[in-house]
Amino acid sequence: MRSHLMRRVPELSRDRLSSKRSMRQGKSRAEGTPMPTFDVIDPGWSYSQRYTFSPAVRKGNLLFISGLTATDERGTLVGTGDIVAQTRQIFEKMKAILDAVGGSFDDIVKTVDYIVTTEGYTGTADVRREYFRHGFPAATGVVVKELLRPDALIEIEAIAVLEDTH
Numbered sequence: 001m002r003s004h005l006m007r008r009v010p011e012l013s014r015d016r017l018s019s020k021r022s023m024r025q026g027k028s029r030a031e032g033t034p035m036p037t038f039d040v041i042d043p044g045w046s047y048s049q050r051y052t053f054s055p056a057v058r059k060g061n062l063l064f065i066s067g068l069t070a071t072d073e074r075g076t077l078v079g080t081g082d083i084v085a086q087t088r089q090i091f092e093k094m095k096a097i098l099d100a101v102g103g104s105f106d107d108i109v110k111t112v113d114y115i116v117t118t119e120g121y122t123g124t125a126d127v128r129r130e131y132f133r134h135g136f137p138a139a140t141g142v143v144v145k146e147l148l149r150p151d152a153l154i155e156i157e158a159i160a161v162l163e164d165t166h
Helices: 046-050 083-100 121-131
Strands: 006-008 039-041 056-059 062-068 108-115 138-143 154-161
Touching (some): 083 154
Antiparallel strands (some): 006 039, 039 056, 108 154
8 A cells, every 4th residue: 555655766777877886795787677666755744855865765564764853843853952852752753654654663673873962861761661662672872973953962763674565
């Protein structure tokens, strides 16, 4: 079932890409063989149209959620100075993406947190417990000097394995 929140990325022929980019496990694709396609998942966030990346992409039953910061529907940062509030906003955005594909937090198998401070970071665990109620995914936390969005204290990306391939 196709949703209005997904769009199909057109197939690309090998002649439009360098042979280096069309290599898979050391073997090049046959001339004229279409490259894989994926669905772009955008829950309708108007501000995402100005970026050169998708909020999420789905390939088969895999869902890759781009790094999300704590912005509202207008792209304005929420919870300035509060890593726990920012984490909650990020998980609400993640929920919108999961809802768009019929998934849930039970489908997430991996998260990566990029944080600019460890101050208050332990409080984000309580937020994770609110959303991951049936077990926790594999996770990595990385302390970075800064994030692209000014005043963002945390950015989270995720990978989910969905039940079907639509």
